[in-house]
Amino acid sequence: MIAAAALAILAVVCAIGAWRFTHARWTYRAPHVAIVLWQALGVTWGLAGTGALLAYALEPYRQGVLHGLLSFVHSAFDGGYDAPGPYDVPRILALITGLTALSVLVVVLLTAASQTLRARRRHRVLLALVSHDDPDVPGVRVLDHPGATAYCVPGLRSQVVVSAGTLKLLSPDELTAVLAHESAHVRERHDLVLLPFAALHRALPWSRLVRLIQSEVGLLVEMAADDAARRYCSPRRLATALLRFGTAGSVPAPQGTLGATGTCDTVMARVQRLVNPVPDLPRRIRYAIVAFSVTLTSSAPLLWLIPH
Amino acid sequence: MKGLGELERSIMDIIWAQSSPVTAREVGRLIADRDLAPTTVMTVLDRLTRKGFLVRTRSGRAWRYEPAESRDAYVAELMLEALDMTGDRSAALTRFAQAVSGSEAEILLRALSELEDE
Numbered sequence: 001m002i003a004a005a006a007l008a009i010l011a012v013v014c015a016i017g018a019w020r021f022t023h024a025r026w027t028y029r030a031p032h033v034a035i036v037l038w039q040a041l042g043v044t045w046g047l048a049g050t051g052a053l054l055a056y057a058l059e060p061y062r063q064g065v066l067h068g069l070l071s072f073v074h075s076a077f078d079g080g081y082d083a084p085g086p087y088d089v090p091r092i093l094a095l096i097t098g099l100t101a102l103s104v105l106v107v108v109l110l111t112a113a114s115q116t117l118r119a120r121r122r123h124r125v126l127l128a129l130v131s132h133d134d135p136d137v138p139g140v141r142v143l144d145h146p147g148a149t150a151y152c153v154p155g156l157r158s159q160v161v162v163s164a165g166t167l168k169l170l171s172p173d174e175l176t177a178v179l180a181h182e183s184a185h186v187r188e189r190h191d192l193v194l195l196p197f198a199a200l201h202r203a204l205p206w207s208r209l210v211r212l213i214q215s216e217v218g219l220l221v222e223m224a225a226d227d228a229a230r231r232y233c234s235p236r237r238l239a240t241a242l243l244r245f246g247t248a249g250s251v252p253a254p255q256g257t258l259g260a261t262g263t264c265d266t267v268m269a270r271v272q273r274l275v276n277p278v279p280d281l282p283r284r285i286r287y288a289i290v291a292f293s294v295t296l297t298s299s300a301p302l303l304w305l306i307p308h
Numbered sequence: 309m310k311g312l313g314e315l316e317r318s319i320m321d322i323i324w325a326q327s328s329p330v331t332a333r334e335v336g337r338l339i340a341d342r343d344l345a346p347t348t349v350m351t352v353l354d355r356l357t358r359k360g361f362l363v364r365t366r367s368g369r370a371w372r373y374e375p376a377e378s379r380d381a382y383v384a385e386l387m388l389e390a391l392d393m394t395g396d397r398s399a400a401l402t403r404f405a406q407a408v409s410g411s412e413a414e415i416l417l418r419a420l421s422e423l424e425d426e
Binding site: 119123125126127128129130131143144145147149151161163236239240243244246247264267268271275 | 313359383386420
């Protein structure tokens, strides 16, 4: 019963923590660290929530969740002879709910991954047919479209793409800044960070919290890319490029946006921290948060293993 | 010798530039300066057809090829996807709502002119 209770508490704490965390603003001072914490919260919430139900359901086996599940499967194939006594209704319900939730999470994640891969493959094929190289921007594919867009197609051979509209809209310095931002996305594989959160949103589309979390992580990823980019370019030029993209979006044409611009507020938040940089979170605190995230992430799997 | 992708692109460009369906021989003539073997042109046309980028119709003893979609349609598709890729933004249908609206664009424009004045 201890494991079930601990997992349940952990799941609730994660949910409350996530809710509080969506309002935190220190995250803007250390986006990379905040992303790690979000990932830890997500994994722990999923494992703790489903684990609590399963730990309760499988408690009669006294073997913990993981081994309990194996024993359950085993006794099911044996015609139920090894089962440790008759099941009661609440435990059966908990078992069904726990297994369903767990498989929904896994299936949703796999589906999202395969859909993303398929969409990317199609995108790449089309890109090969209709985009072209431009000597002014080596290594970047150019799309002949008056709208402003700059993005990357992530993958093992990722590609950075800009539209002709972007080349016209931005000054050379601003373009350098935008490209540095996109290369940061490519280098740090931010698409992999976003994937599980997007998948979770698809699984729970009605949840306001999940939507909030998804856009928060989206914004943090952009800020992380901004931070990486400002090492190679003028932050002020990156800010003006952002604003130019935002205003170009008001033209009524099929518009793309920088793999970056969102609503006005998020653009302004990013511009603010580029123009008036606040000091990074102290190193000590950043390490403490990472250590906490690691502990949190390992706690749920350990609780899956303890026998009571 | 350029890659197959490059060749596919030039052949699509040629076919997009034509006003009517073309045969493999005509395509070969239009890229004659590349001295390609006719079979190579046939192979690429066949690949593009299988991928759904070309539609072919029988005309006498030869096939005539025409583009399944215009070039602009593909560019537009990519542009729409670029929006969808911008990160969070939930279902595919909400993507247009992300464009910064008129009043919000004004706020950004003001911030931009302030930054440029400094």
